Amino acid sequence: MASSTTWRDRRRVTPARPKPLRSLAAGLMQAARAAFAEPYMLAVERHAVGLRRLPKEMDGLRIVQLTDIHHSPFTGREQVERAVEMANSLQPDIIALTGDYVSHEREYAAPCAEMMGRLRARCGVYAVLGNHDHWTDAALVTDLFRAEGIRVLVNEGMRFEHNGASFWLAGVDDTMVGLEDLPLALAGSRPDEMKLLLAHNPVVLRRAARAGVDFVLSGHTHGGQVAWRSERSASGRVRRRLLRGLGRQGETQIYVSRGLGTVVLPVRYGCPPEVSLLQLRCSE
Template sequence: MQIARTALSEPYQLTIERRVIYLRRLPPELDRFRIVQLSDLHHSPLTSRAQIERAVEIANDLAPDMVALTGDYVSHEREYAAPCAETLGRLRARFGVYAVLGNHDHWTDAPLVTDLLRAEGIQVLINEGRRFEARGCAFWLAGVDDAMVGLEDLALALAGSRENEMKLVLAHNPTILRRAARYGVDLILAGHTHGGQIAWPRRRRARRRLLQGLGQRGETQIYVSRGIGTVVLPVRYGCPPEVSLLELRTA
């Protein structure tokens, strides 16, 4: 009974996960650059608009330099796309809000989700990149489409980047890590896993690095968010929803 009560209440126990990430190629002028990441909102009958509004309020209170949105804004029903986009349109960051799509966005209506986000001033990156400039210096910011639906094109997203500049990639699915390491990506921000959503203690210890948090392959680091919403059932256990505050530091 106690486990059931915890599982039903945990989706509402929104946490702030603070991580410092050291990056060898981060320009010194961008030391302490702050990114807030939100992922897997899944606005639907299982995840209310109030839950998303709370995440947006927390994100704004953290006063980030950038907000990164890593996909799955809705689940299956198109009617939730507009209110979700409108709520996300209230996000504020010094240097902009950037987004990529997830598998549930494609299963619902990817063009609709994209158009609604862009109408709110959110820059949706679909297998594309750009030289992101702030504080008088720059790095390559890229976003890829979703791997689960077969539309990810990392090479295209990195086209135009310089060999020695720092590369930050937004992706929904963390399976991109191995490919990104081959391309010399410095940091990936991803979601998709929900931290397992139901994470029994033994399973959490065995697989934590695969499902959530900070991981690495070679010189490429990845941060995987547990996300905000839920799918299948409105429950979480051992992996509460999160707003991620990532502070980039020059290694």
């Protein structure tokens, strides 16, 4: 009788799944999410940004940022069109495009420009180029965007006017290809006015801070694309190299968008694509 009970008890025990198999299953699930789900989980990131020198007449100004489109076989028309529709639905005052519209293939430049031409903002659409645009054909991308009515800023700036007030809106060419000229982009600005800078590569931040720029919009990093770590260290401090989100250097703030597309491998993990809405607010 005792031996029969022991046999039944043993029969009820479910053998533990070997740890290597559990690890393999978890890894396959993560890989599937990274390849087939997360690259298409487009999200709107909303942030309020307090700026000391923002004219009070512009309090609440809405900027929508799109970056790193990388229109290609991996970031197709449907995904780009969805991002355009999402951007327009946010009713922006300004749309800022911060580079890398294509990856390497020239044939994707024209359809990407056409889709960017559907963007609508009360006060215009402004763009800078990224390293992949240069590696593909910078002149072609620039001409196509300008034909769609998009203001492409190549180491230049302008006085942006709205509601009877103004600030300096500037854009620099890409740092990685050695064409960034921040002093030229800020030439003509006044020392006391707010300065907003579009720059594909966030490495410009320190130079922008020294030049008195108030706010920088950047991309380039894709947020890391595969994000295994937090942007903050165990001590709570922001890590030295900002890959995504809001950061600052002294009085200069920066927003680094995760962007839309991918490069190297068409995967994202812990780092979904985004359309960014930055609402500027007056602060003391």
